[in-house]
Amino acid sequence: MSNLTYLEAIREAIQEVMQKDENIFLIGEDIGLYGGSFGLTSGLFAEFGAERVRDTPISESVIIGTAVGSAITGMRPILEIMFSDFTGCGMDQIMNQAAKIRYMFGGKAKVPMVLRTATGGGAGFGPHHSQSLEAIFAHIPGLKVVMPSCPYDAKGLFISAVYDNNPVIFLEHKVLYKSKKYAQEVPKGIYTIPLGKGEIKRPGKDISIVATSYMVQKSLEAAEILQKDKQIDCEIIDLRTIKPLDIDIVLESVKKTGKLICVEEACSFGGFMGEVVAQVMEKGFDYLDAPAIRIASSNNPVPYSHILEEEMIPSVDKIKDRILSVLSKN
Amino acid sequence: MKENLLIKGKTTDLKEYKIADRFKDLEKSKKIEILKKMYQIRYFENEVEHFILKGEIYGTCHLYIGEEANAVGAISAIKHNDWIVSHHRGHGHCIAKDSDLNFMMSELIGKGNGYCKGKGGSMHIADMDKYNLGANGIVGGGMGIAVGAALTNKLKKNDGVVICFIGDASTNNGIFHESVNIASIWNLPLIYFCENNQYGMSTPIISSTNIEKISDRKASYGIVGLTIDGNNVVEVYNVVSHFAELCRKGKGPILIESLTYRWKGHSKHDSQIYRTKDEVERWKEYDPILRYKNHLIEENTVTAGEVLEIEKKVIEEIKNAADFAEKSAYPELKELETDVYAD
Numbered sequence: 117m118s119n120l121t122y123l124e125a126i127r128e129a130i131q132e133v134m135q136k137d138e139n140i141f142l143i144g145e146d147i148g149l150y151g152g153s154f155g156l157t158s159g160l161f162a163e164f165g166a167e168r169v170r171d172t173p174i175s176e177s178v179i180i181g182t183a184v185g186s187a188i189t190g191m192r193p194i195l196e197i198m199f200s201d202f203t204g205c206g207m208d209q210i211m212n213q214a215a216k217i218r219y220m221f222g223g224k225a226k227v228p229m230v231l232r233t234a235t236g237g238g239a240g241f242g243p244h245h246s247q248s249l250e251a252i253f254a255h256i257p258g259l260k261v262v263m264p265s266c267p268y269d270a271k272g273l274f275i276s277a278v279y280d281n282n283p284v285i286f287l288e289h290k291v292l293y294k295s296k297k298y299a300q301e302v303p304k305g306i307y308t309i310p311l312g313k314g315e316i317k318r319p320g321k322d323i324s325i326v327a328t329s330y331m332v333q334k335s336l337e338a339a340e341i342l343q344k345d346k347q348i349d350c351e352i353i354d355l356r357t358i359k360p361l362d363i364d365i366v367l368e369s370v371k372k373t374g375k376l377i378c379v380e381e382a383c384s385f386g387g388f389m390g391e392v393v394a395q396v397m398e399k400g401f402d403y404l405d406a407p408a409i410r411i412a413s414s415n416n417p418v419p420y421s422h423i424l425e426e427e428m429i430p431s432v433d434k435i436k437d438r439i440l441s442v443l444s445k446n
Numbered sequence: 447m448k449e450n451l452l453i454k455g456k457t458t459d460l461k462e463y464k465i466a467d468r469f470k471d472l473e474k475s476k477k478i479e480i481l482k483k484m485y486q487i488r489y490f491e492n493e494v495e496h497f498i499l500k501g502e503i504y505g506t507c508h509l510y511i512g513e514e515a516n517a518v519g520a521i522s523a524i525k526h527n528d529w530i531v532s533h534h535r536g537h538g539h540c541i542a543k544d545s546d547l548n549f550m551m552s553e554l555i556g557k558g559n560g561y562c563k564g565k566g567g568s569m570h571i572a573d574m575d576k577y578n579l580g581a582n583g584i585v586g587g588g589m590g591i592a593v594g595a596a597l598t599n600k601l602k603k604n605d606g607v608v609i610c611f612i613g614d615a616s617t618n619n620g621i622f623h624e625s626v627n628i629a630s631i632w633n634l635p636l637i638y639f640c641e642n643n644q645y646g647m648s649t650p651i652i653s654s655t656n657i658e659k660i661s662d663r664k665a666s667y668g669i670v671g672l673t674i675d676g677n678n679v680v681e682v683y684n685v686v687s688h689f690a691e692l693c694r695k696g697k698g699p700i701l702i703e704s705l706t707y708r709w710k711g712h713s714k715h716d717s718q719i720y721r722t723k724d725e726v727e728r729w730k731e732y733d734p735i736l737r738y739k740n741h742l743i744e745e746n747t748v749t750a751g752e753v754l755e756i757e758k759k760v761i762e763e764i765k766n767a768a769d770f771a772e773k774s775a776y777p778e779l780k781e782l783e784t785d786v787y788a789d
Contacts (some may be wrong), residue, residue: 173628185593190598260787282468
């Protein structure tokens with residue numbers, strides 16, 4: 117057990133699975149000696165060498181395609197796309213090849229690969245390095261989409277993703293990467309957290325808050341403030357994996373609280389939480405005492421200036437205020 | 447073999463590559479197998495065309511007639527456990543890679559026992575057991591997958607080679623550059639076999655590409671590239687045998703441009719206003735099957751009578767495949783949402 121940041125926990129997961137399984141290798145831009153844009157793969161090149169930690173040219177299509185081709189022929193590739201925005205350059209390989217091969221081949225192939233990529237804003241990287249694209253990936257049949265919120269989950273979910281026999285999009289929040297604030301005790305050695313199972317990060321009775329990734333941390337902070345200042349007891353549900361989606365954990369919670377707020381960092385229009393709200397409407401309408409609410413980013417590219425970026429992305433204060441407004445109306 | 451005047455002068459002088467005539471030493475049975483496979487493709491595609499005319503091909507498909515020497519020559523030159531990646535016009539590669547004709551035909555008319563359970567259709571027939579990673583609905587889409595398969599060979603330290611079949615038009619797709627470049631820096635055992643059938647759908651390659659030979663693109667990657675007569679199965683066989691061996695020794699990748707011609711339209715719906723009947727007829731004079739048949743007769747491998755027997759058997763086989771497909775059941779509706787995810 118050691119106190120690890122989110123980035124360190126993912127690195128440890130990669131290191132441990134690579135030590136165990138010769139078929140696992142890494143591929144991506146600047147991931148070798150340089151250690152990756154965020155330093156996540158630092159040290160792995162020294163330990164595993166250039167054959168298994170493969171630096172590539174700036175060629176997102178072929179990086180992803182190489183992962184697909186090696187996965188269907190017997191390897192378990194882990195590929196890094198430096199920023200999730202860059203997946204656009206290789207989207208054909210994700211949506212038409214990785215995602216569809218199994219179905220198109222009548223179930224006769226499997227594509228065990230993990231596409232790791234840094235997601236989200238809040239770091240001043242501007243419009244091409246800050247998007248939250250999870251809804252796009254989750255929309256495509258054949259992909260699984262994982263969005264860990266903390267180091268312990270990141271490691272366990274990552275190991276599950278590596279051993280999953282499907283293409284998994286693993287979205288790592290860049291603000292969480294090196295944050296000491298969110299560092300956690302993480303066990304050494306292999307452990308797994310199943311894909312498709314959410315977790316209640318904070319039990320509560322007054323309102324259900326569903327969130328993903330960094331928004332889980334912000335929601336937890338908002339919940340603590342509300343508890344202290346207003347004696348409001350929020351239940352925080354971390355979906356952990358958005359596809360497959362654990363809608364049951366949400367329904368169970370709403371049954372108890374009667375109120376639902378979904379928090380996501382992506383733009384609200386067509387955002388993933390629209391799916392969560394729709395499913396709750398379809399399967400748990402009678403549990404609701406108030407309309408389900410989404411808190412999400414405004415519908416514009418992520419701006420550079422920190423003043424504008426902060427205005428766009430849901431903050432602890434905004435989450436807290438929306439919770440209060442939902443409760444005050446009911 | 448009759449010289450192809452439409453190709454002559456555009457091909458690379460192969461002398462400098464010291465390519466041995468390995469075809470000459472092939473056993474008679476293998477030479478006949480090559481002919482049989484070419485006939486299978488020809489008659490299979492004719493039958494598919496009948497299905498199109500009868501309205502039984504639901505969506506679209508792309509016929510390989512006229513290009514048979516490419517798939518058969520290249521695939522005959524590698525081992526059964528060498529992977530191939532096919533392209534948009536993939537029926538020929540499947541047949542050359544020993545796919546079952548019955549299940550192929552079933553897939554094309556959307557039956558449940560087809561290769562992909564009716565979920566793929568013409569553009570997605572794959573057969574993992576036969577080391578065939580499938581055709582692709584996206585032009586150029588397979589060029590990353592081929593790199594991955596070749597990388598698997600390298601990482602597992604086996605001597606496998608991968609043939610990535612591509613069309614002329616796909617070499618103007620971005621992934622062509624990404625793929626050949628990465629294969630070249632990693633010296634992957636990968637043959638890019640570019641079937642230049644002169645058109646990307648309706649667009650002539652000469653009007654979409656500013657160089658005379660696609661193989662000249664080798665210069666960008668520091669690799670060997672050459673242009674060959676793709677309607678000459680003996681030449682295709684010898685060239686691919688030669689370079690497959692070099693690839694196995696770590697001297698890949700290779701870019702082969704194989705000049706050929708599709709006799710039929712691009713797909714099910716094609717008025718072919720972009721080319722003349724005369725052009726099609728001129729190319730038909732260099733029918734790859736006729737050329738190969740004459741070659742075998744001239745070198746006394748077979749008699750004209752034996753060839754007729756082979757042809758008759760193939761026609762029977764294809765008829766049976768069509769019957770098999772027609773009599774097969776459509777997929778069960780409960781299959782709709784299966785095979786999306788693996789356990």
